[in-house]
Amino acid sequence: MKTIAVLTGAGISAESGISTFRDSNGLWEQYRIEDVATPEAWARNPRMVMDFYNMRRKQLLAVEPNPAHLALARLEQKFNVNIITQNVDDLHERAGSSDVLHLHGELKKARSSVDETLIYKINGWELKFGDLCEKGSQLRPHIVWFGEPVPNIMIASGIILRADMVIVIGTSLKVYPAAGLLQYAPSAAPKYLIDPEASPEYHVRNLHIIREKASIGVPELVEILRSEK
Ligand code: OAD
Secondary structure (H helix, E strand, O other): OOEEEEEEOOHHHHOOOOOOOOOOOOHHHHOOHHHHOOHHHHHHOHHHHHHHHHHHHHHHHOOOOOHHHHHHHHHHHOOEEEEEEOOOOOHHHHHOOOOEEEOOEEEEEEEEOOOOOOEEEOOOOOOOOOOEOOOOOEEEEEEOOOOOOOOOHHHHHHHHHOOOEEEEEOOOOOOOOHHHHHHHOOOOOOEEEEOOOOOOOOOOOOEEEEOOOHHHHHHHHHHHHHHOO
């Protein structure tokens, strides 16, 4: 069986009703990264950070996977599919994808603020002050903030290096190290980029750009791949 690596970003969840970050009206137009998505913000104003992620989590409980997430799950009938997502939502898992690597953390989990290996599932939408890890310290959102290392990046680059094909969906490819992953793909491997605003400037061999919304472009590509002999 051939292996397909899929790198997803906020655009794949946009049609489920989750805002992207850098589009007009995106989250980073409404909030400053420095206020809600850095370790310094957590040290300075943890309540604001906590509220920001509690709101994101509340919203996540009210949305569903869309046809793009569902199509990727169907792709497993014919290929080994490794999903690498920058998203902190769980829509790939809820759509049925079985192998999902989160680069930037997971909204539905919390982690210890003194020991990053202590990770807990959050029940419901609210993480509260006074919710403690087993070492007695406050739990924080399990999110990789700007300025923090991305622990899963080595696993992700290994997946891309070994892939027979790479599909990139709904990401502005502006945030490193995730944005550099495509460079690790074998040059002979076909690569597809599905994003209505995809820039024509990527210097990657065998790259096919599909300027469509994820809910259209992903199911179409998946059906073509599934029907190929
Ligand atoms: P961005 O908001 O930077 O980019 C979203 C991309 O999705 C853009 O290229 C849009 O053109 C595209 N898009 C919008 N609607 C779409 C649709 N219906 N179908 C397909 N594509 C669509 O989001 P990311 O690239 O995911 O990190 O951002 C990367 C990281 O920056 C995020 O993981 C987050 C953010 O800051 C952290 O918070 C650590």
